[in-house]
Amino acid sequence: MTLLSRILGYVRDFFIARVFGAGLATDAFFVALRIPNLMRRLFAEGAFSQAFVPILAEVRNRESAENTRTLVDCVSTALFLALLAAAALGMVLAPLVVYVSAPGFAAEPGKFELTVAMLRITFPYILFISLVAMAAGVLNTWSKFAVPAFTPVLLNISFIVGAAFFAERFDPPVLVLAWAVFVGGLLQLAFQLPFLWKIGMLPRWRLNLKHPGVARVLKLMAPAVFGVSVSQVSLLINTIFASFLVTGSVSWLYYADRLMEFPAGVLGAALGTILLPSLSKHHAGGASVEYGRLLDWGLRVTLLLALPAAAALAVLAMPLIATLFHYGRFSAEDAWMTREALVAYSLGLVGMILVKILAPGFYARQNVATPVKIGLITLAATQLMNIAFIGPLKHAGLALAIGLGACLNALLLYSMLRKHDIYTPQPGWLAFALKVAASVAAMAAALGFAMGPAADWLAAGWQWKVTMLTGLVLLGIAVYGACLLALGFRLRHFSIRGAE
16 A cells, blocks of 8 residues: 555656646745645654554553543544644744745745745645544554555645646646645545544544643653654755755755655555554563564565665666656756755665664654654764765755765664664574675666666657666566575565564
């Protein structure tokens, strides 16, 4: 389901690139989208989910069904009121928010005003999508993983329909994207409500801010804001830096980020979603052996799939960008600039995905202090790298800083898991890593040889590009899979019952 969502996400970005290209209008929209998205990831999918899911799993395991229902009711009511206030405040203070988050836009009044107008339309999205994230936390705890994974498809459909059929009805046309965000958030929330009702967890209005569960969630949320969402804060700061660069820089970073998000979302989000409630269950039940075994499984599967994905993104950067985006108003210059950012992002892809696997190792134990400290260190290091890289590398330097910061975050999380005896690697890691590295190297060499000159992809027709890219993807899978088989890998080696 996550894969389906990501594929439709590419279709959505194809329409955005074709209709609007990469320029003033898209820069304004991506800033207007990034701000409520940041708040969503900070307070909903990030800090809230990491605080709420372990507590919900604990109450469900140890207390009655009525107590579990009461917890969901009280938390959802408090969350709704907080989100309603945040959305209203954001709409009122939209000019100030844009000035703080993209100060470079102030030098271009038309760009600044357009961003403010779209931000006022998109800000209510935080209300809808944060409630969606809460519903997803409940459904995942009940092992209903497919429903939350499918839900983002509705946002992508909203974008596609809006860009393809309604853009010309707006003035300026780019406003249709802001309204697509609003409608998409509402559709996602409406879709999940029947499934909550089916498991008996559809929230009822119950305002009780003194409920012990609400207090515990708030206590864990406050520091988790930093521990979970360092990369999102870094992306916002990157937007501030990028707003001072040439027009198009924000858009180039967005399109590159979307390509990088495909493997990060399909693998990182899917594994992270499954691991947190499963780890929480093992911790609540005192099953420390299963806890460590499940973490080890997550790390091995991550490296097995993330390393070839990162290599493929770097090698096939231009084929991917030319095939997906180089149409209509998306120029050859936009393609080359996006390629620079994508190659830089790919260097940190493994780190970005590992963070989604390692962080639940702490949060399932309701340990937020350690990830917070690591997050603050990573945030500071990323900004120092931003300052160092932006001069010589421009927008690509900002992407490189994000990637290297994620790798530092993952390394520190791993070190602390080992130091606190939360995780001990299972036998065979050295041989495993060497075999994967050799297989990735063979795959990268085959792809680099087969793709030909990067410039040829910009001049080719879409039929040739789609056919060739499909062939390259199949070639990469075949070479990587053949090498793994030759080195003794079998699918049964990566089967585990602990995630159920």
